[in-house]
Each structure stands twice: as structure tokens, then as C-alpha cells.
Amino acid sequence: MVFYDARDQDVAHVLGLSEMPRSLRGARYGFPIGLADRFCQRLLDREMSVTLIRETERYWTGIKERVPAWRIESQREGGHMRSAQ
Numbered sequence: 001m002v003f004y005d006a007r008d009q010d011v012a013h014v015l016g017l018s019e020m021p022r023s024l025r026g027a028r029y030g031f032p033i034g035l036a037d038r039f040c041q042r043l044l045d046r047e048m049s050v051t052l053i054r055e056t057e058r059y060w061t062g063i064k065e066r067v068p069a070w071r072i073e074s075q076r077e078g079g080h081m082r083s084a085q
Helices: 006-015 033-045
Strands: 050-059 064-072 081-083
Touching: 006 033, 033 050
Parallel strands: none
Antiparallel strands: 050 064, 064 081
């Protein structure tokens, strides 16, 4: 999983991620998909909501389209899961 925005620094800090070297894709932070469950739980434990963005096979501008797949809101923000489908 990868984070692209500089505003993700707080999330990266909670997860213990270091900023990656500059890449052509602009990725700033990332971790192996196998750690997603553990990292999502860590964010939820800190009352941070989580949204999963998935990559599709559609290309509109030479870049794969990305769409929200689901969102889990923290107890503070409502405390339930929403499907984006």
C-alpha cells in the first residue's frame, strides 16, 4: 500500500513509516499489503478512519483509474463501515 500526499505524514508517523526516496510515481510512504490488516487496526485504535482505494484495470489518461473500495470510520466519526460500491 502506498501514500502519495504530503498530508499523510501523520498517518505514516502512527504506522512507523519513513519517507521513501523520490519516485517517478510520487509515492511518499508505503508498506507491504500483508501488513494492511495490522496497520488498519492500529489506525482504528487511534480513532483514525481508514479508506481503501483500489486500482482498476481502466486507463483514461495512461494512468490506472483508482476508486474508493470501502471506508471504516472510527468510533469518534460514526463507527461503521461504508462500502463505496
